[in-house]
Structure formats: structure tokens, C-alpha cells
Amino acid sequence: MAKRKRVLKWQRDPEGMRLRILEAAKQEFAAHGIGGARVDRIAQKAGANKRMLYYHVGNKEDLYLAVLEGAYEKIRAEERELDLEHLDPPQAIERLIDFTWNYFIRNPEFLALLNTENLAQAKHLKRSTRVKLMHSPFVEMIRDVVQRGVKSGDFRVAVDPVQLYISIAALGFFYLSNSATLSVIFGRDLLGKEAKDERLQHMVGLVLAALTGEAMPSFERGREFPEKVQPPERRTA
């Protein structure tokens, strides 16, 4: 458990070593993709010898798969904590959006890994039995929330939970994952605290507005909350 006191040439710490290796590999794969990742760099970052990678995990591909599986396990674990059953439907959706968004912010490597895996057409994921067993608990949760929402009158529509889940993930994922190019193109920092808060608000507003029919908060950057847009008479359809 705790580190031994006597520091000689090196100490034994297989579990710790394995963790450091996986962490370093995660960074490396996230930063450079599969092809760009360098095994030597991983060893170096892990404070280990290259031989250790093979000893504790395996070759480059094994390493990548282990990282990927770990990443999925982690998010699925956190997702499970968050049970939305007890919230009323709009709050549940808001919480789901909030969680997803913040998870992505807290785990940027996860985004990069997903992109990398998709570039590889999910060929590793397809092989991984472990990941295939971990389906997101959200789909059933969302189905339930939507049904409850429709029944209670909070929601106007019974959307497909898979579509909704993908949309919620999409709104945050794309923004964060593509923030580098988007920032260049729009000439606007998208990762400042203010910008991120704005984005979260926009996403929640968009989704809830579509589901409930309540109007989303309306403002444009720069001109803070223009005096409440008064509802113009509805146009006869």
C-alpha cells in the first residue's frame, strides 16, 4: 500500500506502475491519436522503462484498448451515480445536460479518445467484450423521464430517448471537441468561464424549450439580456 521507506535504486509498485502507465498512455493517445502516439513517450511520462509497458499491459494496441475501456468504465460509473428517477422531468433533463457537459469539461481526453476511436471506425470497441457490456444507463432513464414528463404535462412530446441522448451529448461534445477550430473561425474564445456558462445555458434552453414549450432565455453575446423580448402576436399559421 504505502511506499516503502528505503529508497534504493527503485521500489516495487506494480499496481501503481500499471496505473501510471495507463494514465500516461491516456494522455498520449488523447493528444496524438493512435498513429501519432509514441510508445517511448508513454514510458517516459509514466516514469517507467519501455519494457514495463509490455510487462504490465501489452503492446501498443493492447495499451490503447486498455485506455479506451478504462475511459468508458469511468464515465459509465459516474453516470450510474446520477439517478434521475427522483427529479421531476424538466429538472432531470437539465441535470443530465449539466452532468454530461461537465463530464466532458472535466475529461477532455475522453473526447479525444472517442474521436480517435471513431477515426478507426470503432474497430477496437467492436472487439472489446468489456465495453459492449457497459451500455449507458441513460437510455432507459431518459425513456422513463420522457414518459413521466408527457404524462405530467411537462413535456409536449414523446421523443425517442436515443435521439435525445445523442442530441444532448452532441451539443456539448461538438462545442468542446471542436473548440480549437471554432475559436479560430469565429475569432472568439469559447473556453472562457463566461463562454462556457453561456453555452450551458443555451443548451439547456434549447432542449427544454423543445420539450416543454417554454421559451428559452433570449440574449445575444455582447448585448446582455436585451430588455425582455416582448412576445409579438403569434403569426397566424
Next chain:
Amino acid sequence: MAKRKRVLKWQRDPEGMRLRILEAAKQEFAAHGIGGARVDRIAQKAGANKRMLYYHVGNKEDLYLAVLEGAYEKIRAEERELDLEHLDPPQAIERLIDFTWNYFIRNPEFLALLNTENLAQAKHLKRSTRVKLMHSPFVEMIRDVVQRGVKSGDFRVAVDPVQLYISIAALGFFYLSNSATLSVIFGRDLLGKEAKDERLQHMVGLVLAALTGEAMPSFERGREFPEKVQPPERRTA
């Protein structure tokens, strides 16, 4: 101009060669990322000698940048064709969503390239003067559409056009770009014609519902259009 008749060992065709090289490079970079791309493979796909890449374009990085710039030019050009000024606001938004979605479907390499560039933190894009000049014409277009929509009463809210643009791109981009992993996780083919139609419908419904307040089409996969969900009395907030 036209191909010469006499076929000896090879014909001269600098412009054609350059195009073939760029096309091959696009495929390769899109399929394998920067680090995974192989210069020899590009040459082979282009039906050229490796030396040709350096002769006509430059080294690997130059090649990548040329591809990236070309990709941006292409989408910006198509965007410009599509002027939304003359449509009424809801139609304009629908058309924008439809165009973006179908552009992504028609140009899967574009998605991959964007992901690749974001993995590299847009470092090439930042350097490229060419791309920085090509800001998307959509932002101003959208601002205009939104304003018109608010004025006409079609829209309830004046959303930030940048947020809206990002959201529209996000809904389609994420779905397509991550379809490989999502398909595995949901155990459901997301790329069939039917699934794609459904997705488009969902996206349009979601965005327009949020903007206009009209209810989005409601159905869940499998159970086609359940008899119209009758609006239950609104819950007192």
C-alpha cells in the same frame, strides 16, 4: 488540356497530378489522421511517385495543410450558394439544417479532417492565412434570419447566432462523426437511410420547436407515430 494520344511510359499532366495527389492525401489524412497517414500510401493512391508529393506540394505537413484549406474552401463555397435571405425564417432554418446535414453526409472526410485538426489544437489552421479569411457566411445570415423571425413573430427568442450555428452543426456532426462508436453502444445501425431520415427530422423538430414554440414531431422508433399525443393541461409551475 486533353490527354495526349501516344501512351509511352508516362504522360505529363502537372495540374492533374497535383489534384490526384491532393485527393489521395485527403483520403489518407481523413482515414488515418496526421500521425497515422503514410506518405507512401498517398503516392500510391495518387498513382504517383513519392517524389511527386514533394515536387508539387511539399512535405507531409504542407500536404496536410493544403488538404485542410481545400476542404474549408469547398464548404464555404457551397455555403455561399445557399442564400437564406429570401426564405421565411422557419424555412430558412430548416434549409440550413438540411444543407449542413447533407453536406456532412456527402463529405465524410471533412468531418474526419476537422476532428484531426482539433486533435492538433488547430495549430495548422491558426497559421493558415487563407482559412482565416474565409469566415462562414452563415453567422450574419443567421443573425438576419433570427431577427426577421422575431420581428415576424415566427420565433419567440433572439438567440445568439453563433450558439445556434454551433448547435445546428453539432447535432449532425456528432451523430455522423461518432456513428461508429454510437452504433456499437446502442446496438443500432445509425447510418441506414431510414435512420438518417429520422435523425434529420429529429434535428429540425428540436431546433424549430425551441425557436418557434411549435411542438416537434413526436414518435419513438418502432412504434410509429403514436396517435397524436393530445396536449394535457399545462402543469401549474
Next chain:
DNA sequence: CGACAAATTAACCCGATGGATAAATACTGT
């Protein structure tokens, strides 16, 4: 036709990289 430049090919260089092996060192149980 004949030379001169442009376009293309063929061959090679060399450092980087993934992967593997053998030797050294620390820990564990007895």
C-alpha cells in the same frame, strides 16, 4: 531536328520506432 526545361521515376539515406531479449535488482515466504 535538337537542345533545354519541366515532369517523372528509381534508388537510397538515416533517424525513429515498435518490439524483443538478457541481465540486474528488490521483495517474499520459509
Next chain:
DNA sequence: ACAGTATTTATCCATCGGGTTAATTTGTCG
């Protein structure tokens, strides 16, 4: 304390891969 195993270090090697050099062919213009 000692044997035996788990863990780590130090090298090694074949291959790959980006990039370059030099020779070869083709078109063109006088």
C-alpha cells in the same frame, strides 16, 4: 539468510517512413 520470483534496467535489432539525390523521360520552341 536464502532461494526463487517479481519487477526493473540496459541494450539490441529489423523495419518503417519521411525526405533527398541523381538519373531518365517528355514536351516544346527555335
